[in-house]
Amino acid sequence: MNFDVRIPVGWMFTLTGLLLSFLGWSTQNNAALYAKCQGIDSNLWWGLALLAFGLAMMLYGKRAQQGIGNREQGTGKRHAARK
Amino acid sequence: MLNLTAVDWLILLLSLAFAVGIGMALKEGIRTGKDFFEAGRALPAWVCGLAFAGAGMGALEVIGMGAAGARYSLAAAHICSLAAIPAMLFVGIFMMPLYYGSKARSVPEFLRLRFDQKTRVLNACLFAAMMVFSCGISMVLMARVMQQLHLFARLFFALGWAPQGSFVFFMGLTAAVVLAYVLLGGLTGAIYNQVLQFFLLLAGFLPMVLLGLRNAGGWSGLKASLPAAGLGGWSGMSTAGANPAGMEIAGLGMGLAFVLGAAFWCTDFRVIQRALAAKNLDSARRVPLIAAIAAIFLPFLLVLPGVLAVGLPTPHTTTVESTIGGAILHTTTVVRPEVEAGRGLVPAKVDAATGKPLLTASGQSVLDYDMATPNMLLHFLPTGLLGLGLTALLACLMSGMAASLTAFNTVFTCDLYQPHLSKGASDAQTLAAGRWATVGGVLLSIGVAFAAVHFNSILDAFELVFALTMAPLLAIVLLGMFWKRATGHGAFAGLLAGIAGALLHHGLTLPMGAHPGLHGGWLATMHIYPSDMAQNFWTALLALAASLLVTVLVSLATAPRPEAELAGLVYSLTPRPRTRLVWWKRPEALAVAILLAAIALNLFLA
Numbered sequence: 105m106n107f108d109v110r111i112p113v114g115w116m117f118t119l120t121g122l123l124l125s126f127l128g129w130s131t132q133n134n135a136a137l138y139a140k141c142q143g144i145d146s147n148l149w150w151g152l153a154l155l156a157f158g159l160a161m162m163l164y165g166k167r168a169q170q171g172i173g174n175r176e177q178g179t180g181k182r183h184a185a186r187k
Numbered sequence: 188m189l190n191l192t193a194v195d196w197l198i199l200l201l202s203l204a205f206a207v208g209i210g211m212a213l214k215e216g217i218r219t220g221k222d223f224f225e226a227g228r229a230l231p232a233w234v235c236g237l238a239f240a241g242a243g244m245g246a247l248e249v250i251g252m253g254a255a256g257a258r259y260s261l262a263a264a265h266i267c268s269l270a271a272i273p274a275m276l277f278v279g280i281f282m283m284p285l286y287y288g289s290k291a292r293s294v295p296e297f298l299r300l301r302f303d304q305k306t307r308v309l310n311a312c313l314f315a316a317m318m319v320f321s322c323g324i325s326m327v328l329m330a331r332v333m334q335q336l337h338l339f340a341r342l343f344f345a346l347g348w349a350p351q352g353s354f355v356f357f358m359g360l361t362a363a364v365v366l367a368y369v370l371l372g373g374l375t376g377a378i379y380n381q382v383l384q385f386f387l388l389l390a391g392f393l394p395m396v397l398l399g400l401r402n403a404g405g406w407s408g409l410k411a412s413l414p415a416a417g418l419g420g421w422s423g424m425s426t427a428g429a430n431p432a433g434m435e436i437a438g439l440g441m442g443l444a445f446v447l448g449a450a451f452w453c454t455d456f457r458v459i460q461r462a463l464a465a466k467n468l469d470s471a472r473r474v475p476l477i478a479a480i481a482a483i484f485l486p487f488l489l490v491l492p493g494v495l496a497v498g499l500p501t502p503h504t505t506t507v508e509s510t511i512g513g514a515i516l517h518t519t520t521v522v523r524p525e526v527e528a529g530r531g532l533v534p535a536k537v538d539a540a541t542g543k544p545l546l547t548a549s550g551q552s553v554l555d556y557d558m559a560t561p562n563m564l565l566h567f568l569p570t571g572l573l574g575l576g577l578t579a580l581l582a583c584l585m586s587g588m589a590a591s592l593t594a595f596n597t598v599f600t601c602d603l604y605q606p607h608l609s610k611g612a613s614d615a616q617t618l619a620a621g622r623w624a625t626v627g628g629v630l631l632s633i634g635v636a637f638a639a640v641h642f643n644s645i646l647d648a649f650e651l652v653f654a655l656t657m658a659p660l661l662a663i664v665l666l667g668m669f670w671k672r673a674t675g676h677g678a679f680a681g682l683l684a685g686i687a688g689a690l691l692h693h694g695l696t697l698p699m700g701a702h703p704g705l706h707g708g709w710l711a712t713m714h715i716y717p718s719d720m721a722q723n724f725w726t727a728l729l730a731l732a733a734s735l736l737v738t739v740l741v742s743l744a745t746a747p748r749p750e751a752e753l754a755g756l757v758y759s760l761t762p763r764p765r766t767r768l769v770w771w772k773r774p775e776a777l778a779v780a781i782l783l784a785a786i787a788l789n790l791f792l793a
Contacts, residue, residue, distance in 0.1 A: 106216055106227075109234055109379045113386055116205045120198055120390070120575065127194050127571045137569050141398045147571040150394050157386075 108169045114162030121155025124148075191341070195574025202387060202578045203364055206585065209383070210368030210376040220617045223373035224292055224597045226464035230375070234382055235470070236477025239461040240485065241381035243271070243451065243478075244388065245587015246325040249489055249580070250332065253560030256493025257533050260413055263493070265789055267486035270448025272479050272785045276778045278453045278462075279475035284764045285668050286459060287471040288755050293594075294456040294664070295602040301667040301756045303675030304606070309682055311602035313656045314456060318595040319628060322588050323635025324649050329584040330357045330636075332561050338577065358636055361581065365588045366629045369596075370622055374464055377589040381461075384582035385481075391564075391572075391579025392488055398567040399495040412498050447727055450657035454664045456598060457590040468764055472774040476781060483785050487792070489560075496559040497531040499566070528552040532562040591632075596624040648705050650719075651693055654727040659685025662734035666742075671750060671757045674742045681738030688733030689726050698722045 128148025131137055138145055217223050255263035291297035295314065299307040331354075333339070339353035368376040403409040452458060452475070465471040502522045509516050528535040528544040535544035535552035545553040564576035600621040605612060612620065662685060663678040694710035698719040703709055707722060716722040754760050766773060 106229070106375060107212060109382050112205055112209050112212075112379070113383050116201065116383060117386065117390070119201060123194055123197060124571050124575070141567055141569055142402060144398070146394055146398065147569060150390075150572060150575075154390055157390075 108165040110161045110165030111169065114158050114160075114165055117154045117158030118162060119158070121151050121153070121158050124151030125155060127151070191338075191574065191577075192570045194571050195577070198571075198574040199578050199581070202383075202582065203360075205383060206364050206380050207367050207371075209379050210371035213372035213376050213379065216375070217371070217373045220600075220614050220621065222375070223618055223621050224601065226374040226378060228464060229466050230378060230464050230470075232465055232470035232473040233477055234378060235461045235465045235474040237385045237481065238378040238381035238464075239458050239474050239478035240481040241385045241388075241583075241586045242458045242461055242590035243482075244385070244485065244489075244583055245321075245590065246329045246580075246584040247321070247587065249388070249583040250328060250557050250560060252486065252489040253493040253496070253563075254556035256490035257497045257531075257554075257556045257559040258493070260494055261490065261792075264486040264490035264792075267490065268483060268785060268789060271452060271482045271486075272781065274449040274452035275475040275479040275482060276782060277449070278459075279472050279479075279774055280778050281758060282453060282664075282668060283462060283472045283475065284468060284761060285756060285758065287463060287465070287468050288761065288764075292463070292601045293597050294454060294459055294660075295598055297756075298663070298667070298678070299602075301753070302663070302673075302678040306663070306675055306679045306682065307602055308607070309679065310656075310660060311598050314660075315595055315598050315603070317652055317656045318457070318591040318598070319631045319635055320649055320652055322591040322595070322628065322632035324639060325584055325587050325591075326358050326361065326632065326636045327639045328557065329361070329580065330354050332557065332580070333357050335558060336561055336565065336577075354640075358633065361584060361588065362629050362633055365585050365592060366625065369589055369592050369625050373621075374460065374593050374597075377593045378461060378464060380589060381586045384586040387575075387582040388579045388586075389488070391576040391582075392492070394572055395564055395567050395576060396488055396491050396495075399492065399563060402567070403495060403498060409495070409498065413494070447654075447657075447724070450661040450727070450731075454660045455657060457594045460594055460597065461590075469766055469768065469774070472764070473777065476774055476777045479778075479781050479785075483781070483788055492563040493556070493559040496533055496563050496566075499531040501529060501531055502526055525555075530554060532566055533559050534562070588632075592625060592628050595628040596621050599624040599628070650723050651689075651705075651726070654723060654730055655686050655689050658689065658727040658730035659734035662731050663738055666735065666738050667757070669758050670742075671753055671760060672742055672747050673738060674745045674747055676745045677738045677740075677742030680741040681734040684737035685730040685734030689730035692726050692729045693722075696722055696725070 124147045128145050128151050132145050132148060135143070216227075221227055252263065252267060255267075259266075286294075286297060289297055289300050291300055293311075295307045295311040298310055334354050334357070339356060340350055343350050343353050343356075368380055372379065400406065400409060403412060458475075458478075462471050462474040465474050504520060504522045504527065506517050506519045509518065523534075525535045525537045525544045529552065533554050533556055536555045537543070538545045561580065564573065564580070568576045600617060604620050604624070605617060609616065609620070659682045663673070663681050666673040666681075667678060691710070693707045695708070695713045696716060697703060697708035697712045697714075698706055698716045698721070701707070701719070703712060706719065716725070750760055770776060
């Protein structure tokens with residue numbers, strides 16, 4: 105059985121989000137760095153958005169995976185019972 | 188100049204590690220040919236749908252749409268959604284029951300079932316060649332962009348390698364990563380990665396577009412800054428030359444929206460293969476519709492960077508005079524001449540021989556529109572987000588390459604190797620052949636890439652190859668699916684006639700300002716088009732018309748196949764797909780909703 109694609113997507117964006125928001129947090133007083141984006145600490149805000157997206161994907165992926173696992177286990181039991 | 192920090196590199200490497208990691212995690216599940224070539228026909232609709240959209244968002248398209256935005260302004264976005272959405276809805280509602288229901292593994296195999304073996308082999312050979320072409324060209328295009336951004340310059344400098352090697356290094360790196368996950372995970376590996384790459388594209392491009400729009404004063408500010416002719420996409424389009432796109436309205440409406448868009452979304456196996464991987468017919472029909480939802484918004488995300496890039500002030504070499512404590516200081520910011528000769532963030536092309544900006548005959552500089560989107564990333568994204576933006580560029584390159592590569596290995600193995608080269612091969616042998624075909628496909632496309640570096644015209648020839656392959660194919664697939672009288676001999680003759688017609692038209696016409704040769708006119712110049720875009724549309728349209736006409740005529744002259752054999756292959760002889768879904772969950776309802784949303788959005792943004 106394949107794994108749910110939301111799990112790697114979730115991991116990728118959780119890690120990227122953590123990296124970016126940490127970078128944004130540690131450079132929030134560096135005006136020169138954010139001069140090109142009109143003074144917005146875009147690393148921090150976009151990092152947090154990606155982190156939320158990544159965690160949500162992971163949560164839904166894990167839930168779907170468990171659903172499949174339970175169903176497969178269920179059918180396995182039924183097969184065993186029939187035997 | 189590009190200054191990447193450790194965080195940028197970390198994000199880039201993380202995405203490559205995930206790409207290969209997905210392939211490795213899937214390796215266990217790939218045991219049969221069906222797993223490798225068809226992803227076991229077990230994937231949910233939304234996964235295939237995002238991959239379907241991702242197959243149409245390769246490097247050529249992403250860079251190309253930014254370039255089109257810089258060149259033709261917002262009209263390009265309307266044209267792109269106009270071309271894609273009706274075709275995607277049509278393939279989902281009417282064509283997918285036949286493609287998916289026939290159990291064909293590829294589009295050429297469907298041609299074998301509907302028509303005959305010779306039509307299949309002709310199409311399979313043309314298509315396989317086109318895949319290698321497109322894969323190689325995407326690599327060259329992106330490697331050039333990365334070289335101009337000096338992505339690996341510091342790394343190479345630190346290691347003491349020659350800077351020219353970065354071009355080869357970049358191509359080798361992307362080819363190796365794509366090869367690894369396609370070999371390990373087969374079609375599932377490619378599709379799972381396309382889902383990841385789709386989200387990476389959004390994550391990398393969205394902040395750039397938002398910051399760019401904010402800088403331009405929001406949507407109304409952007410519209411106010413555009414020249415009037417560029418707005419809306421419809422004003423001034425009735426006469427050639429009046430519109431920046433330089434096309435006649437007939438050439439636009441018919442040629443682009445119908446032929447090229449429909450040919451890509453309805454018959455290009457790169458996209459159809461994603462839908463065939465869905466777990467059941469209802470899901471397969473929903474795949475193009477889900478992709479169409481993405482296609483409503485994507486053109487704006489991809490075209491806007493180009494529009495914004497030309498709207499920004501062009502950098503100039505400036506000297507600022509300041510007085511500090513009685514001393515007069517001159518601070519000079521030097522801008523390279525090719526940047527200064529450009530428009531906004533779009534630089535001029537550089538003459539390789541003289542190192543100066545290229546000029547046209549009338550003294551204007553030739554702009555390098557391909558750099559619009561990459562330069563926007565550099566201009567607006569700070570370190571950190573910049574790494575994510577470059578990852579997005581890399582992701583779209585790999586997404587397109589993987590689509591070409593999985594289509595190539597399936598067509599080669601199922602349509603050429605199995606029926607001709609090794610009759611009666613076992614499943615294990617077929618699987619092995621598929622893996623070797625993948626390796627071969629990568630090597631061939633690297634070969635094409637190196638040829639394209641030395642002969643620039645290979646890049647220009649791609650449009651022609653696409654028109655030659657896809658427009659006649661669209662004609663025979665449509666006739667085959669919706670006209671039961673169409674025969675195998677008719678389809679074969681139609682394919683040949685379409686190719687001949689396209690070549691003849693290309694040989695007799697020329698876009699304005701080009702020299703006879705690969706751009707056309709190699710027989711004689713009988714007509715001059717305002718742009719190469721217009722010429723390509725008419726080439727495709729003519730190929731389609733010739734193909735339709737000859738297929739109909741030859742079909743009427745040859746014996747038809749009995750109707751009983753055509754059930755499931757022709758729309759009128761196929762029972763309507765049965766579904767247990769309530770009416771508002773059916774694909775048809777979704778299609779109507781998408782169509783209304785697309786019309787509303789295009790009117791709203793016009």
